Amino acid sequence: MLLILLLVPLFAAVILAFVGDRKFAPEINIIGSAATFVAGAGLALQVFEQGPMLAGKNFFFVDAFNVYLAVLTSFVSMTTAIFSRRYMRREREHGRIGHIRIRFYHAMFQLFIFAMLLCLLTNNIGVLWIAMELATLSTVLLVSLYRTPTAIEAAWKYFILCGVGISQALFGTVLLYFAAEKVLGEGGEALLWTNLNKVSGSLEPTVLSLAFVFLMVGYGTKVGLVPLHNWLPDAHSEGPTPISAVLSGLLLNVALYALVRCKVLVDGSTGTHHAGNIMMGFGLLSILVAAFSLLRQKDIKRMFSYSSIEHMGIATFAFGLGGPIATFGALLHMLVHSLAKSAIFFTVGHASQMHRTQDMDKIMGLFKGNPLVGWGLMFGVMAIVGMPPFGVFTSEFLILTATIKDAPWLTPFLLLGLGVAFAALFRRVQPMVSGDVPPHQKPMKAAHVPVILHMALVLMLGIYMPGFLNNWFHTAVELLK
Amino acid sequence: MDINIASQITSFLAALVLLTAFAMLAQRRMYGLVNLFAWQGLFLSINTAIVGFVAGKHHLYISSVLTLSLKVILLPYILHVLIRRLKVHKEVEMVVNIPMTMLIGIALVIFSYHLTAPVMELSTLVTRSTLAVALATVMIGLLMMITRRHAVTQIIGFLAMENGLFFAATSATYGMPLVVELGVALDILIAAFIFGIFFFHINTTFDSLDVDQMARLKEED
Numbered sequence: 073m074l075l076i077l078l079l080v081p082l083f084a085a086v087i088l089a090f091v092g093d094r095k096f097a098p099e100i101n102i103i104g105s106a107a108t109f110v111a112g113a114g115l116a117l118q119v120f121e122q123g124p125m126l127a128g129k130n131f132f133f134v135d136a137f138n139v140y141l142a143v144l145t146s147f148v149s150m151t152t153a154i155f156s157r158r159y160m161r162r163e164r165e166h167g168r169i170g171h172i173r174i175r176f177y178h179a180m181f182q183l184f185i186f187a188m189l190l191c192l193l194t195n196n197i198g199v200l201w202i203a204m205e206l207a208t209l210s211t212v213l214l215v216s217l218y219r220t221p222t223a224i225e226a227a228w229k230y231f232i233l234c235g236v237g238i239s240q241a242l243f244g245t246v247l248l249y250f251a252a253e254k255v256l257g258e259g260g261e262a263l264l265w266t267n268l269n270k271v272s273g274s275l276e277p278t279v280l281s282l283a284f285v286f287l288m289v290g291y292g293t294k295v296g297l298v299p300l301h302n303w304l305p306d307a308h309s310e311g312p313t314p315i316s317a318v319l320s321g322l323l324l325n326v327a328l329y330a331l332v333r334c335k336v337l338v339d340g341s342t343g344t345h346h347a348g349n350i351m352m353g354f355g356l357l358s359i360l361v362a363a364f365s366l367l368r369q370k371d372i373k374r375m376f377s378y379s380s381i382e383h384m385g386i387a388t389f390a391f392g393l394g395g396p397i398a399t400f401g402a403l404l405h406m407l408v409h410s411l412a413k414s415a416i417f418f419t420v421g422h423a424s425q426m427h428r429t430q431d432m433d434k435i436m437g438l439f440k441g442n443p444l445v446g447w448g449l450m451f452g453v454m455a456i457v458g459m460p461p462f463g464v465f466t467s468e469f470l471i472l473t474a475t476i477k478d479a480p481w482l483t484p485f486l487l488l489g490l491g492v493a494f495a496a497l498f499r500r501v502q503p504m505v506s507g508d509v510p511p512h513q514k515p516m517k518a519a520h521v522p523v524i525l526h527m528a529l530v531l532m533l534g535i536y537m538p539g540f541l542n543n544w545f546h547t548a549v550e551l552l553k
Numbered sequence: 554m555d556i557n558i559a560s561q562i563t564s565f566l567a568a569l570v571l572l573t574a575f576a577m578l579a580q581r582r583m584y585g586l587v588n589l590f591a592w593q594g595l596f597l598s599i600n601t602a603i604v605g606f607v608a609g610k611h612h613l614y615i616s617s618v619l620t621l622s623l624k625v626i627l628l629p630y631i632l633h634v635l636i637r638r639l640k641v642h643k644e645v646e647m648v649v650n651i652p653m654t655m656l657i658g659i660a661l662v663i664f665s666y667h668l669t670a671p672v673m674e675l676s677t678l679v680t681r682s683t684l685a686v687a688l689a690t691v692m693i694g695l696l697m698m699i700t701r702r703h704a705v706t707q708i709i710g711f712l713a714m715e716n717g718l719f720f721a722a723t724s725a726t727y728g729m730p731l732v733v734e735l736g737v738a739l740d741i742l743i744a745a746f747i748f749g750i751f752f753f754h755i756n757t758t759f760d761s762l763d764v765d766q767m768a769r770l771k772e773e774d
Contacts, residue, residue, distance in 0.1 A: 198733030205740045225767035250725040260730040306770045
């Protein structure tokens with residue numbers, strides 16, 4: 073099942089590269105992503121029944137932590153493919169992209185999904201790095217898809233900054249292997265996470281704490297943590313909206329996943345809170361800087377990119393804080409943020425297509441112009457700022473509770489960040505959704521399935537947590553202790 | 554081969570790698586830079602082969618050949634073609650002047666020695682003394698990316714960083730497992746195609762490869 077899950081997007085990428093810009097290419101894209109999701113759900117069922125497992129000569133492994141992220145990744149990529157069908161058709165009509173770029177777009181989209189799933193499911197931390205780099209490379213040219221000066225600038229920044237960042241992570245991985253080799257002997261076995269986790273107590277602590285600094289800078293760049301976040305608002309705002317949705321909703325999660333996996337090893341070795349403290353520092357700084365940057369934004373996609381930085385900061389902070397409640401909150405936060413943020417990007421994409429601009433001052437009257445887009449955006453923002461009864465409220469509440477208990481002096485900063493972000497987003501969204509329909513707004517058929525599905529899930533997770541998810545999270549919390 | 558001699562040869566090659574890194578910092582012409590990059594790759598490749606021979610690690614021969622074909626032949630060739638096609642021979646103005654850059658480079662080397670000192674104490678390999686040089690090469694590559702404002706130079710700096718990382722892997726652990734080495738090589742290859750495409754996009758959109766022109770995306774006040 074695990075191998076099927078990885079092979080489906082890879083095959084889909086090859087097929088789509090050949091199919092090119094035929095009439096049914098978006099449908100193939102949807103079918104490919106749906107098949108990936110089915111395989112992901114199958115894998116989840118298997119893990120649910122049999123517990124964690126290894127596959128492919130220990131090369132791949134699944135446990136409670138990565139299985140839920142793999143399902144999430146395949147689910148959001150499916151809904152994004154559905155959204156992208158309408159969205160890209162509209163972009164074609166506007167003449168922003170041609171045949172070759174559509175071919176390229178579809179093939180790269182699937183390759184990107186493959187890279188993320190490989191990242192999540194591999195057991196080898198070297199391959200984890202390679203897959204992470206592949207995920208960056210496959211999206212660089214998608215960010216510059218429109219070939220406008222700003223898009224090219226954004227993509228170049230993304231390529232260079234993430235390339236540099238991720239090389240630091242490779243150095244960290246080399247150091248980790250250096251320590252592992254002493255205990256486990258040479259060869260691929262010494263890079264397998266499951267093996268490393270077993271012996272993490274006997275890994276050399278000085279080397280691992282040095283390695284963690286490099287890993288933190290490397291993967292932290294990809295998570296978009298302040299002060300390594302410069303590429304993120306540009307890359308997320310200049311690319312096509314489906315790509316913004318998967319970058320914000322999925323890639324950031326995957327990078328954070330890589331970081332947390334490394335943190336577990338480092339903690340096991342040093343036995344101190346060294347790694348956690350670093351993560352808390354980066355996380356808190358990200359929350360505050362992103363919240364205040366939110367106030368200054370004029371471009372709608374840029375604003376929500378800063379909101380992604382803020383939420384990744386919250387999750388990083390919570391993982392750094394550690395403890396069962398905070399970790400549970402962080403896991404839930406990754407899930408609900410991903411669902412809510414991609415739903416927001418779907419509505420934002422339609423809203424900017426209707427007005428042919430991303431400038432927030434020119435977007436208005438969405439409730440009347442297109443109720444689905446208007447209400448979708450409104451509810452999306454309500455969810456993302458953490459209003460009850462949405463799932464983000466639950467996760468932020470858990471994290472806040474844990475902070476009050478374990479690090480009370482940080483609570484005011486956390487609250488300040490959340491409060492400012494709340495105010496900043498609402499101040500901007502109110503004028504966009506209310507009011508009369510402006511003359512430059514053009515009606516369009518929106519893709520409603522993805523938005524409704526995502527929002528319903530976020531709402532459900534705030535009210536009722538399914539038993540299996542609860543189990544997984546508890547197992548993952550045990551794992552990350 | 555005697556372990557002592559081997560250790561001396563690797564140290565000598567490490568010195569050459571560091572020297573090429575510094576030479577790259579001072580070089581202003583594009584072709585010169587690409588050639589220096591190729592030399593650095595060659596030293597790395599020889600070093601890898603020697604380490605492989607001394608330590609009896611046969612997978613290092615594969616990495617050595619991979620380095621030779623990728624970093625000494627293919628990438629410099631691609632860069633030469635791109636430079637000729639795009640007609641960029643001279644570097645644009647630097648942010649910091651050359652003597653200053655060299656001084657920062659020296660500081661980075663000292664910093665690298667300081668940082669890797671605890672790791673080197675733990676190592677028993679022939680190559681352990683070169684880990685600091687490897688880290689220094691990474692840092693100098695980074696410095697080059699920061700101080701140069703030309704897209705091609707930035708990419709060469711990026712590739713020089715990659716060289717340093719590869720060197721680190723050889724000197725700290727006798728190379729990463731083969732599957733990882735191959736994957737990294739694949740990623741570099743893909744990256745090479747991407748920056749090749751990029752140079753043309755930047756050049757046609759901005760009429761130059763000076764990255765200072767790319768300053769439209771800023772926070773508005």
